[in-house]
Amino acid sequence: MENRIRELKAQIESEAAKIASLDELKEVRFKYLSKNGAIPALMKQLGSLSKEERPAAGKVINEFKVWATELFDESEKDLASKALLKRYEDEAIDVTMPSKTRKAGHLHPVTLVRNELIDAFTGMGFTVFEGPEIDDDFHNFTALNVSADHPARDKQDTFYINDDLLLRTHTSTGQIRALETMEPPFKIISPGRVFRCDDDGTHAPMFHQMEGLVIDKNLSLCDLQGLLDTLAKTVFDKNTKTRFRPSFFPFTEPSVEVDVTCCECHGAGCNLCKGTGWIEILGGGVVNRKVIENCGLDADVYSGLAFGTGLDRIAMLKYGVNNIHLLYDGDVRISDQFRK
Numbered sequence: 001m002e003n004r005i006r007e008l009k010a011q012i013e014s015e016a017a018k019i020a021s022l023d024e025l026k027e028v029r030f031k032y033l034s035k036n037g038a039i040p041a042l043m044k045q046l047g048s049l050s051k052e053e054r055p056a057a058g059k060v061i062n063e064f065k066v067w068a069t070e071l072f073d074e075s076e077k078d079l080a081s082k083a084l085l086k087r088y089e090d091e092a093i094d095v096t097m098p099s100k101t102r103k104a105g106h107l108h109p110v111t112l113v114r115n116e117l118i119d120a121f122t123g124m125g126f127t128v129f130e131g132p133e134i135d136d137d138f139h140n141f142t143a144l145n146v147s148a149d150h151p152a153r154d155k156q157d158t159f160y161i162n163d164d165l166l167l168r169t170h171t172s173t174g175q176i177r178a179l180e181t182m183e184p185p186f187k188i189i190s191p192g193r194v195f196r197c198d199d200d201g202t203h204a205p206m207f208h209q210m211e212g213l214v215i216d217k218n219l220s221l222c223d224l225q226g227l228l229d230t231l232a233k234t235v236f237d238k239n240t241k242t243r244f245r246p247s248f249f250p251f252t253e254p255s256v257e258v259d260v261t262c263c264e265c266h267g268a269g270c271n272l273c274k275g276t277g278w279i280e281i282l283g284g285g286v287v288n289r290k291v292i293e294n295c296g297l298d299a300d301v302y303s304g305l306a307f308g309t310g311l312d313r314i315a316m317l318k319y320g321v322n323n324i325h326l327l328y329d330g331d332v333r334i335s336d337q338f339r340k
């Protein structure tokens with residue numbers, strides 16, 4: 001019996017030394033201590049001993065059992081703490097690693113300009129009037145006093161859908177649609193996409209404009225000057241000055257082109273303004289009485305002021321973008337720079 005115990009003890013010690021996991025320990029413990037394991041088997045052999053030998057042998061087996069149980073318990077504690085340590089190591093987070101950020105969306109520069117203008121003009125009592133992008137010859141040209149032989153009607157500039165329908169070439173169509181549907185006096189701005197068959201560094205086939213129209217009695221060019229001064233100061237800065245230059249548009253008479261002091265050099269002269277200190281940002285004027293008449297209103301009673309500006313152009317000037325295509329290529333390295 002003693003030999004057998006010594007043998008088993010050596011066996012357990014050598015096996016215990018090799019145990020590498022809690023699962024392995026469970027197997028070894030089962031092998032020696034379970035009901036049919038090697039140690040209970042020793043107990044069963046007690047029956048073959050004489051009555052006198054039995055108590056001492058039972059005691060030795062019991063001590064052996066306690067020893068083995070403690071050994072396994074000890075080993076279990078050890079393995080469990082090692083497993084926990086390993087888990088900590090495996091799950092360790094390197095707080096110095098760059099994080100996987102999910103970028104929030106933000107507004108396109110043209111939308112930023114559009115929103116600023118809408119804000120400023122609605123503050124002056126204007127409402128936003130949106131016209132259709134597909135319109136007809138009458139609203140895009142005829143009603144706006146663009147004669148049948150005007151070069152702007154040339155197929156090179158206009159995307160025609162059929163003989164009558166086209167993609168609007170300017171938001172001035174909003175003037176006609178508003179005059180047809182709204183009761184004067186009114187003040188509207190009409191921002192939106194416009195389309196022209198044109199494509200180079202400063203022109204894209206699709207771009208954005210915002211039209212303004214005021215219809216009331218006794219309006220003059222002076223009223224327009226105040227409005228456009230506000231527009232310039234809103235999109236650029238409050239020290240921006242405006243100046244009117246005489247110009248020609250079929251839908252306004254008199255017509256003006258409006259310059260603002262250069263947003264880069266503030267009037268001193270630089271590359272952006274080609275040394276003049278001024279940059280043209282919009283066209284406008286007193287609405288031609290023919291336009292008012294074309295929409296069925298009495299031009300002796302009502303007068304109007306109109307202006308139209310390019311939102312992309314303003315965004316490019318304001319944010320220093322030198323190619324209009326950069327606004328539409330969808331390169332996040334560009335658009336990210338407009339995060340506000």
Ligand code: DAH
Nearest residue numbers: 170252283284285306307308
């Ligand atoms: N429609 C013109 C353009 O696309 C801009 C414009 C000029 C609009 C004068 C107006 C205006 O309302 O009075 O170039």
